[in-house]
Amino acid sequence: LAGIEFSIFALTDGKGGYALLPEAKDYKRIGEGDTGLNTGGMGAVSPVPFFDEALRERTVREIIEPTIQGLVKDNLPYQGFVFFGLINTTKGPKVIEYNVRMGDPETEVVIPRLETDIVDLFVAMHNGTLDQIDVEVTPRTAATVMAVSGGYPGSYEKGKVIEGLRDFEGTTVYHAGTKPGEQITTSGGRVMAFTSFGADKDEALAKSYAALKEVSFDGMNYRTDIGFDL
Incomplete structure (x- = not known):
């Protein structure tokens, strides 16, 4: 197909x-x-x-x-x-x-x-x-980009300190492979999802990428082309 x-x-x-x-x-x-x-x-x-x-x-x-x-x-x-x-x-x-x-x-x-x-x-x-029930849905576009551990989906190290996390205006960060403590560290392959809204996919993705670039941990990886085929 x-x-x-x-x-x-x-x-x-x-x-x-x-x-x-x-x-x-x-x-x-x-x-x-x-x-x-x-x-x-x-x-x-x-x-x-x-x-x-x-x-x-x-x-x-x-x-x-x-x-x-x-x-x-x-x-x-x-x-x-x-x-x-x-x-x-x-x-x-x-x-x-x-x-x-x-x-x-x-x-x-x-x-x-x-x-x-x-x-x-x-x-x-x-x-x-x-x-x-009539389901009501916003016409705005939502886009999410996942930050993953270096080496994922193969073997990867855990316990990497995550820097730069804060409340981002217009972007929600959903934690997945993270561990709370005095410092938030990585604990899985897919670490965090950065989700934003926009008038279209380009605006939504731009917001997610802008927030993602403020966050870092050793080996962090993400795709820069989400939505490329739409």
């Missing part, structure tokens, strides 16, 4: 009702231009520019609704997130994978775009009333 991969997410209540969440494009490879080894994810962007209303309607009609209704038909009353890993081909959207969870770093750009309180969505999921 040839095309650009992207993901879309739904929250289902187990009774055929679901809430469609924003789509996202993530970047799995460690190297620039999507080269090198796969990682847990080096960055993400939402919304995806090519995912227009026509493609959205086709995706819902051909993939989302048949999947949700199939769960009901097969007597699988699943309540929770459904992750649709898709590829946009010349013949339309095709499914690459399903997961019963959110994605990371997709979560860092999808959830912040929700204007509907996610707690209200969870309550409706529990009550089996998701079909009664």
